[in-house]
Amino acid sequence: MTKGQFRVTPAGAEATPVVVATGEIDLANLDEFEGALARAASDSSSITVDLSEVTYCDSAAVRALFAAAATAKLALVIPATGPITTVLRISGLDRIATVTVVD
Amino acid sequence: MPGPHFQPLAHPHLLAMLTRILERAEADLRGTLGTSVTVHDGRDADGPTVIASLGVGADMVGAQLSGLGGPVADALTHQIPVVALDLWTDERWPELTLDAVTGRAPARRGDWERVHGAAAVPGLWDDDATVVVSVTLAEPASAATVATLVNYEQLVAAALVTTAAETAAAFEDVLTVLQSRGAIEQAKGALMGLLGCDAEQAWTVLRRASQEFNVKLRELAVALLEHVAGAPAEQPDVAEHIAPDEPARKAAALLWSAMSTAVPQDDS
Numbered sequence: 001m002t003k004g005q006f007r008v009t010p011a012g013a014e015a016t017p018v019v020v021a022t023g024e025i026d027l028a029n030l031d032e033f034e035g036a037l038a039r040a041a042s043d044s045s046s047i048t049v050d051l052s053e054v055t056y057c058d059s060a061a062v063r064a065l066f067a068a069a070a071t072a073k074l075a076l077v078i079p080a081t082g083p084i085t086t087v088l089r090i091s092g093l094d095r096i097a098t099v100t101v102v103d
Numbered sequence: 104m105p106g107p108h109f110q111p112l113a114h115p116h117l118l119a120m121l122t123r124i125l126e127r128a129e130a131d132l133r134g135t136l137g138t139s140v141t142v143h144d145g146r147d148a149d150g151p152t153v154i155a156s157l158g159v160g161a162d163m164v165g166a167q168l169s170g171l172g173g174p175v176a177d178a179l180t181h182q183i184p185v186v187a188l189d190l191w192t193d194e195r196w197p198e199l200t201l202d203a204v205t206g207r208a209p210a211r212r213g214d215w216e217r218v219h220g221a222a223a224v225p226g227l228w229d230d231d232a233t234v235v236v237s238v239t240l241a242e243p244a245s246a247a248t249v250a251t252l253v254n255y256e257q258l259v260a261a262a263l264v265t266t267a268a269e270t271a272a273a274f275e276d277v278l279t280v281l282q283s284r285g286a287i288e289q290a291k292g293a294l295m296g297l298l299g300c301d302a303e304q305a306w307t308v309l310r311r312a313s314q315e316f317n318v319k320l321r322e323l324a325v326a327l328l329e330h331v332a333g334a335p336a337e338q339p340d341v342a343e344h345i346a347p348d349e350p351a352r353k354a355a356a357l358l359w360s361a362m363s364t365a366v367p368q369d370d371s
Binding site: 062089091 | 183195224249
């Protein structure tokens, strides 16, 4: 996968840092994903993770999101339907994080 | 897979270790009503089995697996961590209610009435075997509950993996372990770096050395890491620390020097 799979926008004056993820998140790029989450959380008590362009995420990615939510206020951007939405609903992450649904 | 495979219930030492791990987990989590370790081996005709539990743990898992559904059932099915803020009112499991569970285990009525949150974290510990560590709380569960449980799931999986690895009959099974973790995994990494070999070869080297020197695999792994690093190996805070004994240290030093000289080194 290309390096641009996880883009981190640092915190702005009024905005929380944002991690935009695309493609598949699994064991192969978990370190990168965790690194992006850690960078985003390093200077803010809340982070936004945009998963609307993610096509697949495995158990390890869900764990990483729970870990992020344990240390920072987590907001998720997810599509209305699809595998990511299903995974977040089954895991209950959608109850722990603030969820924004995009089309 | 031929031959008898590893049966956790046949290892009292392992079960005692798992109970101690759950006791640690309960001390780490707030408002715990029960904890449990459930395993499901895809090669067994039987369904999932609770192999260790405290408090309401076993009854809670039993109720969920009887068809009521719940976090443990979903964690087993979907292989992802599952959290519930308020178990009895969660619309994901409409049949898992205070009445239904009290009906199944009336003796625990007082505990059932106090239930709020719950969490379950799954992991693989063998080729086709799943383990789920779960907790039931008298307060809402949170992301921190899951994060804590993840640490304990890793300990539980490590206990299963190492016990299976020390059981000769099951050895071939654990060669295919995908997620053996912690010290053994790191030791494998060190050997892979040294030998330029793949993970399976590193695993074979470790296993042979463990048998040859007659030291426990996990102690050898920790000793090896300490030998390479020249410092105590990193171990999770929650772990019962593995303290390699003198034979393990000696074996690690011998193994490392034998491996180091066996491989042409780049002297530049």
